[in-house]
Amino acid sequence: MTSAPEFDYGIVGGGLQGCLLAHAVAWHRPEATILLEERSTELCGNHTWSFHETDVAEEARGWVDPLVAHRWPSYRVRFPGLSRLVRIPYATITSDRLREATLALAARAAVPGRPGGLVVREGESCEILSPTVVRIDGSTEISCRAVLDCRGRAPAPAPGGAGYQTFIGHEYQTPRRWPPSEPTVMDVPTDQAAGFEFLYELPLGPHRVLLEYTRFHELPGCDESRAAELIALRLAEAGAETADLIRTERGCLPMPYAWADSRPGSSLAGGYAGGWYHAATGYSMPLAVRFAELVARARPDRIAAVVAAAAAEDRLRRGFARFLNRLLFCLVRPEDRWKIFQRFYRVLPEERIARFYAHRFTFSDAVRIVIGRPPTGLAPIRFARSFISLAKPVPT
Ligand SMILES: Cc1cc2nc3c(=O)[nH]c(=O)nc-3n(C[C@H](O)[C@H](O)[C@H](O)COP(=O)(O)OP(=O)(O)OC[C@H]3O[C@@H](n4cnc5c(N)ncnc54)[C@H](O)[C@@H]3O)c2cc1C
Structure with missing residues (x-):
């Protein structure tokens, strides 16, 4: 039994x-x-x-x-030559x-x-x-x-081959109010010589923001210095250079083909x-x-x-x-x-x-x-x- x-x-x-x-x-x-x-x-x-x-x-x-x-209610994408509010x-x-x-x-x-x-x-x-x-x-x-x-x-590794999506995300507490806006799901800088890369921005509250660097590359590693550079640029643009880093997340996702x-x-x-x-x-x-x-x-x-x-x-x-x-x-x-x-x-x-x-x-x-x-x-x-x-x- x-x-x-x-x-x-x-x-x-x-x-x-x-x-x-x-x-x-x-x-x-x-x-x-x-x-x-x-x-x-x-x-x-x-x-x-x-x-x-x-x-x-x-x-x-x-x-x-x-x-x-x-x-x-919506999000934005920015590419060289295109900025679009996506109402989804x-x-x-x-x-x-x-x-x-x-x-x-x-x-x-x-x-x-x-x-x-x-x-x-x-x-x-x-x-x-x-x-x-x-x-x-x-x-x-x-x-x-x-x-x-x-x-x-x-x-x-994924059988048959894969590219990689790697991320480094920093969440900040900002002394000044973060400019009110929708999320920016892709903010793509003009220089794309190293492969597709962009900054992802989630305004989580009036004084809270997640800034995440993402790269699509044939190798799984992340370019830490490039991530730091793009994130610092965005903080400076928003007048939030003195923001406190409160959390970091990182990861790598294989994209099989x-x-x-x-x-x-x-x-x-x-x-x-x-x-x-x-x-x-x-x-x-x-x-x-x-x-x-x-x-x-x-x-x-x-x-x-x-x-x-x-x-x-x-x-x-x-x-x-x-x-x-x-x-x-x-x-x-x-x-x-x-x-x-x-x-x-x-x-x-x-x-x-x-x-x-x-x-x-x-x-x-x-x-x-x-x-x-x-x-x-x-x-x-x-x-x-x-x-x-x-x-x-x-x-x-
Ligand atoms: C930085 C980053 C950002 C991402 N952003 C998004 C996003 O915005 N939206 C989205 O939809 N996806 C996103 N993804 C993808 C998403 O995170 C993963 O694809 C998703 O987590 C997969 O879910 P899962 O439950 O299969 O695996 P996981 O979330 O990785 O969970 C697997 C769990 O199983 C546990 N485990 C493993 N082996 C054992 C064992 N033997 N016994 C017990 N427990 C075990 C692990 O510890 C882990 O907790 C992102 C990925 C990364 C890396």
């Missing part, structure tokens, strides 16, 4: 995907028991996860909205807010007589032994109706581990929310089938996003990369931009994104060949 599983859901990894999933399950299935295992001593790490509000389907708003720390609402979830909300959810489970609930365990590494069993710290085995792998990206492996893995994976992120933008929110909704709404014995069907339905979009990365990193000269993004914001109306970021773009959106005069240095024949063969990087 086999004993009943200890938990309905075992979520391994308490980063963005793991925490979103815990909230989605608690919202849709309040009677369910959930185990959330995080290896580090604190859930959620140190991130600012932004997204277009149109990334989140109406039916997910009930559980996503309380996690939002900041929201704005933009929002941010911070690690602090997500951690606080997740621990509050777990605290509710401690109320006697309340069915279901979330148990959070931090500071313990967890192995996935099977789709229903995990092992904690090499000893204790726990059985669950469904185990979800939300362990983020593996340290190994080989066709995604669509074979189902031995365990059910979400977030970066399962390909539930936007390969071309680096934003994880749209697909992490979608994965959380799918899992939380499906019966536990149907989760694998429901997730596999949704991934298959999204297969061409995932392929197209990776093709765009290939275009960026293999087919366009580094100094011309910015022109791809400038053109994107110059020609696309807001509804197409929203669908692209939400990973819900149509065939006609994809055509509109690539059709037009090719960027400088891009031979049309190589471009066309690249559509046909995504398996190997094209030598430059």
Whole structure:
């Protein structure tokens, strides 16, 4: 006789995907028991996860909205020769807010007589032994109706090749009021000799701002001195040279350009581990929310089938996003990369931009994104060949 599983859901990894999933399950299935295992001593790490509000389907708003720390009605992009206000609402979830909300959810489970609930365990590494069993710290085995792998990206390089999006973000407390404005999602300086780079600016309050340097490069390292230079320039422009640095976040996100492996893995994976992120933008929110909704709404014995069907339905979009990365990193000269993004914001109306970021773009959106005069240095024949063969990087 086999004993009943200890938990309905075992979520391994308490980063963005793991925490979103815990909230989605608690919202849709309040009677369910959930185990959330995080290896580090604190859930959620140190991130600012932004997204277009149109990334989140109406039916997910009930559980996503309380996690939002900041929201704005629009954002701006600035390129040489183009400044555009994009009237799509933009929002941010911070690690602090997500951690606080997740621990509050777990605290509710401690109320006697309340069915279901979330148990959070931090500071313990967890192995996935099977789709229903995990092992904690090499000893204790726990059985669950469904185990979800939300362990983020593996340290190994992306198979088939990738470029990298690297970031250094500094959050400041400013002595003077920060100039009131919307977020600037890309402020692209004229000198792009080192590849596509820009400054990202989130006004978090009258005296609080996040300034983040981002670079798209074939190497994973970040140019610290260039980041310091651009951030200092922006502080000086805003008259905030004496601002206090209160937090730093940094990271590196591989942007794969080989066709995604669509074979189902031995365990059910979400977030970066399962390909539930936007390969071309680096934003994880749209697909992490979608994965959380799918899992939380499906019966536990149907989760694998429901997730596999949704991934298959999204297969061409995932392929197209990776093709765009290939275009960026293999087919366009580094100094011309910015022109791809400038053109994107110059020609696309807001509804197409929203669908692209939400990973819900149509065939006609994809055509509109690539059709037009090719960027400088891009031979049309190589471009066309690249559509046909995504398996190997094209030598430059
Ligand atoms: C600097 C930076 C800025 C970004 N900005 C945005 C943004 O604005 N918007 C957006 O949507 N995306 C953004 N991204 C991308 C986004 O952060 C990631 O793609 C996203 O965090 C992936 O979510 P995840 O849950 O799969 O992985 P993670 O958030 O990395 O979480 C994985 C978790 O699993 C834990 N773990 C790993 N192994 C084990 C184990 N064996 N046992 C237990 N726990 C384990 C890890 O400690 C970690 O906490 C950004 C990325 C970076 C680096």
